[in-house]
Each structure stands twice: as structure tokens, then as C-alpha cells.
Amino acid sequence: MTAVHDDEPDSADRPRRPRRVARVLIDSPLPQLDRLFDYEIPAELVADAVPGVRVRVPLRSAGRVVDALLVEVGEPDASDRPLSQLEAVVSPVPVLTPALYALARRAADRAAGSAGDILRLAIPKRMVRAEKAWLAADPPSRPVIDEADRAWADGVLGAYPGLAEALDDDERLAVDAPPVPSTLGDGTVVGSWAILLAAAATHTLASGRSTVIAVPDHRDRAQLEAALAARIPADALVRDDAKQSGPTRYAAFLRTLADAPCVVIGNRSTVYAPVSALGLAALWDDGDPLLGEPLSPGVHARDAALLRQELHGGALVFAGHTRTTDVERLVAVGWVRDLPAARRVSPRVVLSANREGESRAARVPSSAFAAAREALTEGPVLVQVARPGYAPVLVCAKCRHPARCAHCGGPLHAARQGAVPTCTWCGRAAHAWACPECRSTLLRMASSGSERTADELGRAFPGTRVIVADGDHPVTEVDARPALVVATRGAEPRAAGGYRAVILLDGDRMLMADDLRIGESCLRWWSNAAALAAPGSPVHLVGVGGEVARALATWTQAAYARSELADRAPLRMPPTVRVASVDGPHRAVDTAIAALRAAVPELDGEAVLGPIAHDESVRALVRFDYGLGASVTESLRASVVSHAMKGRRAAKGRTPGAAHTLKVRVDVPDLDL
Numbered sequence: 001m002t003a004v005h006d007d008e009p010d011s012a013d014r015p016r017r018p019r020r021v022a023r024v025l026i027d028s029p030l031p032q033l034d035r036l037f038d039y040e041i042p043a044e045l046v047a048d049a050v051p052g053v054r055v056r057v058p059l060r061s062a063g064r065v066v067d068a069l070l071v072e073v074g075e076p077d078a079s080d081r082p083l084s085q086l087e088a089v090v091s092p093v094p095v096l097t098p099a100l101y102a103l104a105r106r107a108a109d110r111a112a113g114s115a116g117d118i119l120r121l122a123i124p125k126r127m128v129r130a131e132k133a134w135l136a137a138d139p140p141s142r143p144v145i146d147e148a149d150r151a152w153a154d155g156v157l158g159a160y161p162g163l164a165e166a167l168d169d170d171e172r173l174a175v176d177a178p179p180v181p182s183t184l185g186d187g188t189v190v191g192s193w194a195i196l197l198a199a200a201a202t203h204t205l206a207s208g209r210s211t212v213i214a215v216p217d218h219r220d221r222a223q224l225e226a227a228l229a230a231r232i233p234a235d236a237l238v239r240d241d242a243k244q245s246g247p248t249r250y251a252a253f254l255r256t257l258a259d260a261p262c263v264v265i266g267n268r269s270t271v272y273a274p275v276s277a278l279g280l281a282a283l284w285d286d287g288d289p290l291l292g293e294p295l296s297p298g299v300h301a302r303d304a305a306l307l308r309q310e311l312h313g314g315a316l317v318f319a320g321h322t323r324t325t326d327v328e329r330l331v332a333v334g335w336v337r338d339l340p341a342a343r344r345v346s347p348r349v350v351l352s353a354n355r356e357g358e359s360r361a362a363r364v365p366s367s368a369f370a371a372a373r374e375a376l377t378e379g380p381v382l383v384q385v386a387r388p389g390y391a392p393v394l395v396c397a398k399c400r401h402p403a404r405c406a407h408c409g410g411p412l413h414a415a416r417q418g419a420v421p422t423c424t425w426c427g428r429a430a431h432a433w434a435c436p437e438c439r440s441t442l443l444r445m446a447s448s449g450s451e452r453t454a455d456e457l458g459r460a461f462p463g464t465r466v467i468v469a470d471g472d473h474p475v476t477e478v479d480a481r482p483a484l485v486v487a488t489r490g491a492e493p494r495a496a497g498g499y500r501a502v503i504l505l506d507g508d509r510m511l512m513a514d515d516l517r518i519g520e521s522c523l524r525w526w527s528n529a530a531a532l533a534a535p536g537s538p539v540h541l542v543g544v545g546g547e548v549a550r551a552l553a554t555w556t557q558a559a560y561a562r563s564e565l566a567d568r569a570p571l572r573m574p575p576t577v578r579v580a581s582v583d584g585p586h587r588a589v590d591t592a593i594a595a596l597r598a599a600v601p602e603l604d605g606e607a608v609l610g611p612i613a614h615d616e617s618v619r620a621l622v623r624f625d626y627g628l629g630a631s632v633t634e635s636l637r638a639s640v641v642s643h644a645m646k647g648r649r650a651a652k653g654r655t656p657g658a659a660h661t662l663k664v665r666v667d668v669p670d671l672d673l
Contacts, residue, residue: 019040019041019083020040020041020046020049020073020074021038021039021040021041021073021074021075021083022038022039022040022041022049022055022070022072022073022074022086023036023037023038023039023070023071023072023073023074024036024037024039024055024057024068024069024070024071024086025037025068025069025071025101025115025116025119026057026059026066026067026068026116027066027067027068027069027116027120028066028116029114029116029117030644031114031637031640031641031644032641032644032645033116034108034114034115034116034641036071036072037057037068038074038083039057039083039084039085039086040083040084040085040086041073041085041086042085042086045086045088045089048089048092049070049073049086049089050070050073050094051070051071051072051073051094051096051098052069052070052071052093052094052095052096052097052098053069053070053089053090053091053092053093053094053095053096054067054068054069054070054089054090054091054095054126055067055068055069055070055086055087055088055089055090056068056086056087056088056090057084057086057087058084058085058087060084065087067090069095069096069101069119069123070089070096071096071101090126091126091131092135093131093134093135093254093257094257095123095126095253095257096119096123097257097274099274099311099312100119100122100123100272100274101115101119102311102312103118103272103304103307103308103311103312104118104119104122104272106307106311107297107299107303107304107307108297108299109630109633109634109637110299110303110307110629110630110633110666111297111298111299111303111633111665111666111667112297112580112633112634112636112637112640112664112666113296113297113298113299113637113664113666114296114297117295117296117297118272118297118299121269121272121293121295122269122272122273122274123253124246124249124250124253125246125250126250127246127247127250127251129247130246130247130248130250130251130254131250131254133251134251134254134255139258139259139260140235140236140255140258140260140262141235141260142208142260142261143205143232143233143235143236143260143261143262144233145202145205145206145231145232149202149206149231149232150202150203150206152199152202152231153198153199153200153202153203153206153231154199154203155199156195156196156198156199157196157199157200157203158342159178159196159341159342159343160175160339160340160341160342161342162339163175163200163339164203166315166337166339167200167203167204167279167280167315167317168207168315169315170279170309170313170314170315171315171316171337172306172309172315172316172330172335172336172337173315173316173317173318173336173337173338173339174317174318174323174327174328174330174331174336174337174338174339174558175196175317175318175319175339176319176320176321176323176340176341176557176558177191177192177193177196177284177319177320177321177531178192178193178196178341178345179192179321179345179346179347179527179530179531179555180192180345180347180498180531180533180534180535181494181495181497181498181531181532181534182194182195183496183497184226184227184230185230186230187496188226189477189494189495189496189497190223190224190226190227190494191223191494191531191532192531193284193319193320193321193531194220194223194224194226194227195227196319197213197224197227197282197284197317197319198224198227198228198231199231200280200282200317201213201228201232201263201280201282202228202231202232204263204279204280204315205232205236205261205262205263205279207279208261208277208279209261209277209278209279209280209314210261210262210263210264210275210276210277210278210279210280211262211263211264211275211278211279211280211281211282212263212264212270212271212273212275212278212280212281212282213263213264213265213266213270213280213281213282213283213284214266214267214268214270214271214281214282214283214284214291214301214305215265215266215267215283215284215285216267216268216284216285216288216290216291217267217288217290218241218243219476220284220285221239221241221265221266221267222476223494224265224284225237225239225265228263228265232263235255236260236261236262236263237262237263237265238252238255238256238262238263238264238265238273239252239264239265239266240252240253240256240264240265240266240267240269240270240273241266241267242266242267242269252264253273256273256274256275257274257276258276259276260276261275261276261277261279262275267290267291268290268291268292268293268300268301269293269301270301271283271301271304271305271308272304272308278308278312278313278314279314279315280314280315280316280317281305281308281309281314281315281316281317282316282317282318282319283301283302283305283317283318283319284319284320285319285320285321285524285528286300286301286302286318286320286324286326286327287320287322287324287520287521287524288490288524292669296663296665297665297666298665298666298667300667302318302326302327303667306330316336318336320524321524321527321528321530321531321557322520322523322524322527322528322557322561323557323558323560323561324520324561325517325520325561325564325565325568325575326575327561328558328561328562328564328565329565329575329576331558332562332565338558344555346554346555347502347530347531347533347537347539347555348533348536348537348538348539349530349538349539349541349552349553349555350367350368350371350538350539350540350541350553351541351544351545351549351553352365352367352368352503352540352541352542352543353365353542353543353545363448363453363456363505363542364457364503364505364542365540365542365543367540368503368540368542369460371501371503371538371540372461372484372501372503373461374501375499375500375501375537375538376461376464376482376483376484376500377482378482378500379480379481379482379495379497379499379500379534380478380479380480380481380482380483380484380485380495380499380500381482381483381484381485381499381500381501381502381503382485382487382492382495382499382501382502382503382529382532382533383453383457383484383485383486383487383502383503383505384487384488384489384492384502384503384504384505384506384525384526384529385448385449385450385453385486385487385488385489385505385506386488386489386505386506386509386510387449387450387488387506388449388450388451388470388471388472388488389413389415389449389450389451389452389470390413390414390415390416390419390449390451390452390455392413392424392449393411393413393445394411394412394413394414394421394443394444394445395443395444396435396437396438396440396442396443396444397440397442397443397444398435398438398440398442399435399437399438399440400444401435401436401437401438403421403430403433403435403443404436405423405425405426405428405430406430406433407423407426407428408423408425408426408428409425410423410424410425410426411423411424411425412424412430412433412443414443414445416451421433421443450468450469450470450473450486450487450488451468453486453505454466454467454468454484454486457484457486458484461484464482464483464484465481465482465483465484466483466484466486467483467484467485467486467493468486468487469485469486469487469488469491469492469493470487470488470491471488471491474491475487475491475493476493476494477493477494477495477496478493478494478495478496479495479496480495480496480497485499489510489525489529490525490528492528492529492532494532495532495534497534498532498533498534498535498537499532499533499534499537500533500534500537501533501537501538501539501540502529502530502532502533502537502538502539502540503540503542504526504529504530504539504540504541504542505542507522507526507541507542507543507544507549508543508544510522510525511544511548515670516568516573516574516669516670516671517669517670519547519548519560519564520560520561520564522548523548523551523552523557523560526541526552527552527555527557530552541553547560547563548560572606572623573671574667574668574669574670574671575669577623577624577625577626578623578624578625578626578629578632578666578667579621579622579623579624579666579667579668579671580621580622580624580632580633580636580664580665580666580667580668581619581620581621581622581663581664581665581668582611582619582620582621582622582636582662582663582664583614583617583618583619583662583663583664583665584617584618584643584661584662584663585617585618585662586611586617586618588639588643588662589611589617589618589619589620589662590611591639591643592635592636592639592640592643592662592664593608593611593620593622595635595638595639596622596632596635596636596639599631599634599635600624600628600631600632600635602628602631603622603624603628603632606623607622607623607624608620608621608622608623609621609622609623609671621668621671622636623671633666636664636666637664639662639664640662640663640664643661643662644661644662647661
């Protein structure tokens with residue numbers, strides 16, 4: 001038995017030892033858990049429980065242990081409030097930097113979403129072997145850029161007066177890239193835009209700062225990687241790609257956490273790469289829908305880059321062959337500066353139409369046909385089409401009614417001439433198809449896909465190589481020998497020395513799409529294809545007139561974006577205003593809209609469109625000015641959390657599911673109810 005002295009205070013009267021408190025963000029999709037929770041750090045974990053590490057914590061409401069990220073360690077707490085203890089520290093590597101958490105929190109709040117959803121995109125899953133190899137290896141050394149590469153970078157940037165100085169001064173810039181192909185020293189063909197961004201990254205790395213560049217897809221990333229490979233040390237070039245294996249991607253992520261600066265290139269989530277001393281964030285072709293995040297909360301890479309630059313500094317560059325209305329709006333309000341090239345370079349665009357006496361049904365006018373014939377004596381010719389396949393659309397030969405599948409109602413298509421039509425949705429063959437309108441059993445091809453176009457052009461140019469490039473036939477590069485390259489939009493391969501002619505077909509059909517931004521999208525598709533032509537080679541836009549065609553012919557894409565903004569402003573269309581969609585049960589949507597109007601009385605009477613039925617729920621759209629963004633998103637987020645709390649237990653006889661969930665998406669690109 002231990003002796004107790006009379007002068008020793010009773011244990012109940014002893015002062016409580018201050019506890020170390022960890023504030024963690026729980027990895028959960030539940031919106032009500034999107035906040036920091038306090039946990040006591042047990043004595044045995046004090047050394048390892050540092051900000052940024054992965055931890056395991058008990059979640060009493062669920063009766064289980066869950067993953068979390070330790071955001072910060074609070075001051076010692078001597079209060080008597082009950083706190084659960086950390087269960088374990090999963091990894092000693094602090095994967096969440098303070099800057100990354102601040103960016104995730106800011107992006108989530110702006111989009112009425114959860115910071116955990118952002119961090120799930122930014123931080124790859126832990127790979128134990130890759131992590132152990134990283135911890136055992138020596139830290140990467142600071143990269144050294146030799147004088148020759150510095151001079152090369154400054155020479156490339158010199159084509160844009162003041163660009164190098166603007167990068168050093170952390171400015172926000174919109175840059176129109178040169179629309180010509182380039183050939184590297186090893187013979188690799190890349191776009192001149194890749195050379196420009198590689199020079200900007202090299203210049204920034206030479207100053208001791210990191211660069212983050214986000215591009216739409218692997219084809220763009222490969223060009224940029226090739227342009228950078230010969231200019232910066234290999235260990236300073238980090239590839240961030242969702243298609244990498246888990247260990248490879250996690251090892252690349254760990255490299256970005258090092259103190260040594262680097263250049264990170266990848267897809268949309270690359271804008272969150274937690275590099276040290278960020279000097280430049282750049283986006284190539286921000287109008288490409290691949291840079292829009294489909295997962296909640298749906299923050300576009302452009303918006304994430306803008307928030308990151310505002311929070312942490314560094315230069316920001318939007319580069320492209322065209323100018324999106326989103327970036328042009330930022331230029332108009334003075335938030336982004338337009339930086340033109342010293343010498344304007346543009347392709348030779350020809351607006352081709354059928355001549356007198358030619359059939360209007362002729363798909364390739366005689367002028368474009370003659371240009372292709374002449375160009376094929378020198379090298380490859382690119383033909384851009386709207387759709388892949390042989391005959392993507394079939395109609396009744398008698399009444400022109402669209403041919404639909406009798407089982408699911410999907411559109412029928414033909415894989416080749418004379419083939420049995422099949423459904424594009426369910427894949428069933430329509431052996432005994434009959435038109436529901438006129439009962440005719442004859443079908444007509446209403447459109448030509450890439451394969452049918454290649455078949456037709458192959459007969460028109462006998463003895464010529466024909467190459468199909470689309471989703472089913474990926475081709476990244478072709479040689480300089482004569483060939484007809486038939487490609488769908490966005491799948492055009494690069495040609496050695498550039499194409500000797502480019503023919504843009506189906507433009508009128510592309511412009512018919514029911515999309516607010518279809519003119520903007522078409523101009524981007526056509527401009528990117530035109531940029532693949534060799535200098536001086538003709539680019540024929542077939543059968544299209546109007547403002548968008550003139551913008552391509554005069555290479556004034558920024559002016560077209562300005563005119564689009566002017567047209568949308570009176571109608572309060574995005575991006576002149578921000579638009580949020582609210583989906584869910586009718587009562588929940590009505591409650592959220594009522595709460596929003598009470599919280600933000602500045603909203604006018606026409607701010608809300610709907611709600612109308614949408615699938616199994618209803619949808620309403622909210623239009624609001626940028627200055628009201630914080631108030632609107634805060635109110636909508638509060639409604640989401642409130643609805644989630646009420647729905648924790650599904651009503652008796654009702655199955656919980658997506659139809660009973662209130663969802664909010666901010667900055668939707670179109671007014672699509």
C-alpha cells in the first residue's frame with residue numbers, strides 16, 4: 001500500500017494536466033461532418049501527431065473508427081469537456097500542408113461543397129511501399145538550370161514583350177499561343193504552345209520557384225513533357241496523372257511535398273499540387289470540358305487556380321488558341337491582363353462554300369477538294385469531322401423520321417455499308433426494323449462519321465493512304481508522307497512538319513447543338529485543328545458563315561468572346577453571372593430557395609428559375625452576381641447540411657437514396673433545367 005502524507009492534496013483536488021488537442025477533418029461524404037473535430041492526443045502519440053498526417057479516429061455517432069487528416073494541433077486544453085482520443089497515426093508523412101488545406105477550404109466554400117471532397121482529389125491514396133522508399137531515400141536536391149537553357153527560355157518568352165517580367169511579378173495573364181507546330185531536337189512534333197509553357201516553367205524554375213501546369217488530357221501532357229525533358233533536370237519534372245499506377249502517382253505526390261522546387265504537369269487536379277514556393281500556375285486550353293471536375297463539388301481547374309493565386313501568390317497564365325468567355329470576363333474587369341505577342345501569327349483560313357452549279361448536298365466543295373488534291377503532293381492532309389463511326393445517325397428513307405431502337409428508344413447507327421443497324425444505347429441489332437410513323441423498312445444514312453468519310457475520300461483519292469483517328473482508333477502522330485487523316489474533333493494527330501492542308505467538315509452540324517456555348521466550343525475545336533497546319537497551308541472551313549466563322553478567318557477569338565459576353569449580359573447568362581443548380585425533393589428545394597431569399601434579399605425576382613421536374617426529383621437554378629457569391633453559397637450549403645441532418649434516419653417505408661438528397665452545384669456552365 002502506498003503511503004499518503006497529510007500535506008499531499010487528495011487526487012480529486014489535483015489540477016488537471018493540460019491535454020494536447022488535435023483538430024481533424026474526417027474523411028466522409030456527409031456534409032454535416034465538413035468541419036474540424038477535436039480529439040485528445042494520447043501521450044504515446046504526441047511525437048507523431050503533427051499537422052498534416054493521416055490519423056484514425058473514433059466516430060461515436062457511427063460507432064466505428066474512420067480515417068481523418070490532422071489539420072492542426074491546438075493549444076493545451078485544461079478544460080473538463082469530454083474528448084475522444086486519437087486511435088492511431090497512420091503515416092508519419094504530413095501529406096496535408098497548411099496551404100493545401102486553406103485552398104481546399106476556400107474552394108469548397110466558394111462551391112458550397114466539402115473540403116474533404118477537394119482533398120480526396122488532391123491527395124492520392126497512401127501506398128506503403130512507395131512511402132517507405134521515399135522516406136529511405138535522400139531528399140531531392142535543388143535543380144540547377146544551366147545558362148544555355150536560361151537563354152533559350154528567355155528567347156522564347158521574348159516573343160511576348162514583358163512576359164518574363166510579368167512572371168517574376170506574379171501577374172495574372174491571358175496569352176494567345178502561337179498556332180503553329182514545332183519540332184524538337186529529337187524530331188518530336190509538339191504544338192508551339194508547349195514550347196511557350198515549357199519556357200515559362202524553365203524561367204520560373206531557374207528563379208528557384210515551382211511551376212504547376214494543368215492540361216486537358218494525356219496527349220497535351222505528352223507534348224509538354226517532351227518540351228520540358230531536355231530543359232530541366234529529370235528529377236525536377238513531376239508527372240501527375242490519374243492513369244498512373246497507385247504507387248507511381250503517390251511517389252510523384254510525395255516529390256511535390258519536398259522543399260526542392262519542381263515542375264508538375266498533369267490533369268485538372270494538378271492545380272492542387274502542394275509544391276513549395278509556387279512561382280507559376282498555368283492552364284492550357286481552359287475551355288476544354290476535361291478541365292471541369294465532374295465530382296462534387298465540381299470546382300473547375302480554372303477557378304481553383306484563381307483561388308490559389310489569390311491565396312498564395314505566384315504568376316497565373318491562361319494560354320490557348322482561343323479565349324473562353326470566362327477568361328475574357330476576367331480581362332474585362334481587370335483581374336487578368338491580356339498579353340499579346342510582338343508579332344501576330346495566324347493560319348491561312350478559307351471559308352469554303354459550294355460554287356455556282358455545285359449541289360448543296362456536296363459535302364466537300366470543289367475549292368476544298370482541289371486544295372486537298374494539291375496538298376497531297378507534298379504531305380498529309382487533315383479532315384476534321386463531327387462524329388466517329390460509319391453512319392452515326394440513321395433515319396427512315398421515306399419520311400426522314402429518326403430511326404430508334406424498339407427496345408430502349410436509343411438511336412440506331414450503322415457500323416459499315418450494308419450492315420444491320422444496331423442501337424448505340426443497348427447494342428441490340430434491329431433486324432426487322434420498321435418506321436413507327438410510315439411503316440417503311442428502308443433506312444437512310446443521315447450523317448457520315450469518321451469511317452464513312454474515310455471510305456468516301458479513299459474512293460475519291462485512289463492510291464492515297466487514309467488514316468482514321470477517333471476514340472476507337474487513337475493516333476497521336478503521323479509522318480510527313482502524303483496521307484488523308486480523317487479525325488474527330490479533339491482526336492487530331494500531330495503531323496511532322498504540319499499538315500499541308502486542313503479541311504473542317506460538319507461545321508454547320510456542330511453549330512446546331514443545343515448548348516449555350518456551342519459557338520465558343522466550335523471556335524475552339526476549329527482553332528486547335530487549324531494550329532496543326534504548316535505555316536502558310538490553307539485551312540478550309542466548309543459551309544459555315546456568320547460571326548464565329550469570321551472570328552476563325554480573321555483569328556480574332558478574343559473579340560468573339562467579348563461579343564458573346566455582350567450578348568449574354570442582358571439575358572443574365574453565364575459567365576456574366578454565376579449560376580447554381582439546386583436538385584432534390586420538391587419540398588427540400590422550396591425550403592432551400594425560401595431560406596436563400598431570406599438570407600440574401602438582394603436577389604431579384606427573376607434570380608430563380610424553376611423548380612421543374614428533373615428525373616426523380618426537381619431542379620431550380622439560381623442566378624446571382626459575383627459580389628453575392630459568398631452569401632448565396634453559404635445559405636445553400638446550410639440548406640444541404642440541414643436536409644442531411646433531417647434525413648439521417650429515412651422515414652418509415654421510404655428507401656433512402658439519391659432522389660431524397662438535396663444537391664447543390666455552383667457555377668454550372670449553362671442554364672439547363
